[in-house]
Amino acid sequence: xxRNRQPASLPTYVCLAALTAASIGFVYLPLNPWRIxxxxxxxxxxxxxxxxxxxxxxxxxxLIWIAAGFSFFWLxxxxxxxxxxxxxxxxxx
Amino acid sequence: MRAGTxxxxxxxxxxxxxxxxxxxxxxxxxxGTELMFFGGIFLSYTVYRLAxxxxxxxxxxxxxxxxxxxxxxxxxxxxxxxxxAISTFELRQRGLTLASLTLVLLLGLxxxxxxxFEYFEDWRHGFLPGxxxxxxxxxxxxxxxFFVLYFIATGLHALHLLIGVMLTLMLxxxxxxxxxxxKHELAFGVFGLYWHFVDLIWxxxxxxxxxxxGR
Numbered sequence: 001x002x003r004n005r006q007p008a009s010l011p012t013y014v015c016l017a018a019l020t021a022a023s024i025g026f027v028y029l030p031l032n033p034w035r036i037x038x039x040x041x042x043x044x045x046x047x048x049x050x051x052x053x054x055x056x057x058x059x060x061x062x063l064i065w066i067a068a069g070f071s072f073f074w075l076x077x078x079x080x081x082x083x084x085x086x087x088x089x090x091x092x093x
Numbered sequence: 094m095r096a097g098t099x100x101x102x103x104x105x106x107x108x109x110x111x112x113x114x115x116x117x118x119x120x121x122x123x124x125g126t127e128l129m130f131f132g133g134i135f136l137s138y139t140v141y142r143l144a145x146x147x148x149x150x151x152x153x154x155x156x157x158x159x160x161x162x163x164x165x166x167x168x169x170x171x172x173x174x175x176x177x178a179i180s181t182f183e184l185r186q187r188g189l190t191l192a193s194l195t196l197v198l199l200l201g202l203x204x205x206x207x208x209x210f211e212y213f214e215d216w217r218h219g220f221l222p223g224x225x226x227x228x229x230x231x232x233x234x235x236x237x238x239f240f241v242l243y244f245i246a247t248g249l250h251a252l253h254l255l256i257g258v259m260l261t262l263m264l265x266x267x268x269x270x271x272x273x274x275x276k277h278e279l280a281f282g283v284f285g286l287y288w289h290f291v292d293l294i295w296x297x298x299x300x301x302x303x304x305x306x307g308r
Contacts, residue, residue, distance in 0.1 A: 009180070013173035017166065020299075024162050027304055039300045046296045054176050054289045056282075063114065064121055071125030075132045079139070086140050 012053040019046050113279060120283045124290050127253075131294050134246050138301055141238055148235030153306045155220060155228075156243070160211045161303040164204050165295065171200035172292040175261075179285045182278070187268065194265045197288070201258040208251050215240075243302050250298055253291045260284050 019042045026035050052058045057068055106112040142149045178193035212221075219227030222241045230236065264284055267277050 009173055009176040016169045020165050023300055023304055027306060036305055039304050043297055043300045047293055050289055050293050054172050055286055063118055067118055067121040071128045075128055078132055079136055082136055
């Protein structure tokens, strides 16, 4: 942990709150079928902001970037291999 | 342990920088395993959401959006306050650290209380999976599946948050009774990572279960 280097906590918090409020607002707007895409996109941005600023990855060395990145790489493998099975079970080719 | 530096260096490390990097890396690897743990739940949700989109949208309509939204803001605020607590701890501002941690603790308890109220309402309306599940609309089995995943995801998240609340309480005790013991500084940052991770998981649980009410 890098000391005495302040991450941008307040702007991050404001962004996270605004994105949450916008996502909630999408529920009441006739946005189908884009609602799912927008809501998930906003969640991804929120997750990125949390990891980079609140979890201070922005201030860390390359080793932590690699460790954090590989966590999501394993998750991507889990999703891609599993969904490649489920999404193609009824394919006719 | 060897004294002489600001933070006591464990004997297996050459210096405090190496110790700090190791502790941080260890926590990130642990969080990676936690991400895979919750990833399985998110994957299950994705598979069944793709298979039964109408039933999942219908199930989501029966969740309390207001309570979920309030809980989301509660967690975001607590995460912000925990980052403040870490910064003030590093600057040796005891009062602000304690105040921030107290608010984090209260917000954590508020989240759990509101979640408990939500569970009670779900049970009262017959949405608790089991013999008393009383949803009478179409796609009964698929809506039941939605609620099974909902209770697993939110229940495990609440369990993690409960652990976080206990760790926060422990940190508060350390700050009050053993203030400025440098060896706690690394623990402070690691616990902070854990709290932010719990927040991160909720950032995805909330839209997936509460907000996706239509196709």
